[in-house]
Amino acid sequence: MTSTIYSVTLWGIDAFPVQIEVDVTSGLPQMILVGLPDQAVKESKERVRAAIKNSGFPFPSKKIIINLAPADMKKEGPCFDLPIAIGILASLGHIHSEKIRDYAFLGELALDGRLRKTKGIIPAMLGVRETHRQLIAPLENEAEAGVLSDAPLLLAKNLSEVVRFLNEGAPLKSPTTARKDSEAVSSILYPFDFQEVKGQRQAKRALEVAVSGAHNILMVGPPGSGKSMLARRLPGILPDLSQEEILEIMKIHSAVDSLVAERRPINRRPFRSPHHTISPAGLAGGGTFPKPGEITLAHHGVLFLDELSEFRKDALEVLRAPMEDGKLVISRARASIAFPARFMLVTAMNPCKCGFLGDTRRACRCSLSQILAYRAKISGPLLDRIDLHIEVPAVKFKELTETRPAENSEAIRLRIQRARDIQKERFKAEKIITNSEMGEKEIKKHCHPSPAALKLLETALEELGLSARAYSRILKVGRTLADLSESEKILEEHLAEAIQYRLLDRQSG
Numbered sequence: 001m002t003s004t005i006y007s008v009t010l011w012g013i014d015a016f017p018v019q020i021e022v023d024v025t026s027g028l029p030q031m032i033l034v035g036l037p038d039q040a041v042k043e044s045k046e047r048v049r050a051a052i053k054n055s056g057f058p059f060p061s062k063k064i065i066i067n068l069a070p071a072d073m074k075k076e077g078p079c080f081d082l083p084i085a086i087g088i089l090a091s092l093g094h095i096h097s098e099k100i101r102d103y104a105f106l107g108e109l110a111l112d113g114r115l116r117k118t119k120g121i122i123p124a125m126l127g128v129r130e131t132h133r134q135l136i137a138p139l140e141n142e143a144e145a146g147v148l149s150d151a152p153l154l155l156a157k158n159l160s161e162v163v164r165f166l167n168e169g170a171p172l173k174s175p176t177t178a179r180k181d182s183e184a185v186s187s188i189l190y191p192f193d194f195q196e197v198k199g200q201r202q203a204k205r206a207l208e209v210a211v212s213g214a215h216n217i218l219m220v221g222p223p224g225s226g227k228s229m230l231a232r233r234l235p236g237i238l239p240d241l242s243q244e245e246i247l248e249i250m251k252i253h254s255a256v257d258s259l260v261a262e263r264r265p266i267n268r269r270p271f272r273s274p275h276h277t278i279s280p281a282g283l284a285g286g287g288t289f290p291k292p293g294e295i296t297l298a299h300h301g302v303l304f305l306d307e308l309s310e311f312r313k314d315a316l317e318v319l320r321a322p323m324e325d326g327k328l329v330i331s332r333a334r335a336s337i338a339f340p341a342r343f344m345l346v347t348a349m350n351p352c353k354c355g356f357l358g359d360t361r362r363a364c365r366c367s368l369s370q371i372l373a374y375r376a377k378i379s380g381p382l383l384d385r386i387d388l389h390i391e392v393p394a395v396k397f398k399e400l401t402e403t404r405p406a407e408n409s410e411a412i413r414l415r416i417q418r419a420r421d422i423q424k425e426r427f428k429a430e431k432i433i434t435n436s437e438m439g440e441k442e443i444k445k446h447c448h449p450s451p452a453a454l455k456l457l458e459t460a461l462e463e464l465g466l467s468a469r470a471y472s473r474i475l476k477v478g479r480t481l482a483d484l485s486e487s488e489k490i491l492e493e494h495l496a497e498a499i500q501y502r503l504l505d506r507q508s509g
């Protein structure tokens, strides 16, 4: 007898429908799997055989053919264990329910019949929803699944539970109960606070401005000045996420690793800080079954590249397209794949190879050519896409011993949130959400400096020799500064501050 079971397979961060056809006939006892399975799918045979036996069903001495359709799409992972087991049991007459067609099945089986946590549950739910079916998946995925409020999902502990549900209507758990747990996760407070950073008022201000408008930022300063310390505190001041953004983020993280998706606080933006040895593929993603890289994992959050000058040139090259388009396209012979990648880039580096150029405490040991070679490692096109570059000098001893507490992250976050709300209102009829995303058209429409501010900008351009590109960067940052002070017009003080954030332009000009 032949039976057809519905499931889905991951391709990138999306799930596509798969049909699993199982045919049991008399013949030499064997199990044959066809339809482009990878190694993990092939190993399903052994797990499914044991799980069926250990769930109390006899395993037949018959020929079993399993076909995964469509045949031209590669299938990945152990997630087909459950649908294959259901298909075999249905073909043998152990499941005799018409209901089987209303569901899609996904999940790895343990040898004892238990359902194991399986990655990609969120993309799977979204894919299954489009086919108007309900997904039956492992109970272990409960916490992760809870983010989707109208999830078409039922959760089972083991194979027997699924069989009893189909045959007798014994109820399965729905994820509504899981949502409360995920709310609890989101309220865990972030452990690092800006209050712990002494002094560095200007650097903190620049980071506040950067986050307010989602501007990319570069921090330049000697070793030990606190650049990494400052960056690590950014998650605590990032603005709230919308429901839509939460879902997009969870979908990406679920496709990579369900464990990560489950443990990450639901209402916090991602903060990714890959090591400088990362390969271009590590940043961009890729592979036979394309997986998102760090750039996509930072979607709607921060990508922090510490020690920027140490990164491989070809790795930094990967950043260019997504910084322009907010997405990353991986080309494949059959079909290219686009991963979302809208992130705020935060970078830090020393001013020179030895680290002490411009430092008052120690003399720089680098030659001029060494300094130039060091700077040249960061390509012009990358620097061009960074709105703010600031100097982070070593903290003065007096500031380090200061006992008066600095402002905490929550106070900073509230100001940022207000500035973001203003931007949301401004761009509600447009495709962008933050000032940093403005193109020439939006700059013309939304950035109106006062006459005095315009005069100041003109003088700065001439005297500091700033480029035309720097000009629009300054206007965008000026817009954010005006938003932070809740001013409709961009005033002189806003542009004066924005010009200060062009450290490298000023040095080279």
Ligand SMILES: Nc1ncnc2c1ncn2[C@@H]1O[C@H](COP(=O)(O)OP(=O)(O)O)[C@@H](O)[C@H]1O
Pocket (backbone or CB within 6 Å): 196, 197, 198, 199, 200, 221, 222, 223, 224, 225, 226, 227, 228, 229, 230, 395, 400
């Ligand atoms: N402004 C500061 N306030 C308090 N501690 C600081 C400050 N700057 C640096 N430190 C201390 O010095 C350590 C090294 O700072 P770090 O952030 O690694 O510097 P950088 O990344 O600029 O080399 C920090 O872990 C912290 O203990």
Ligand SMILES: [Mg+2]
Pocket (backbone or CB within 6 Å): 224, 227, 228, 229, 306, 348
């Ligand atoms: Mg550091």
Ligand SMILES: [Zn+2]
Pocket (backbone or CB within 6 Å): 352, 353, 354, 355, 356, 357, 364, 365, 366
């Ligand atoms: Zn030096």
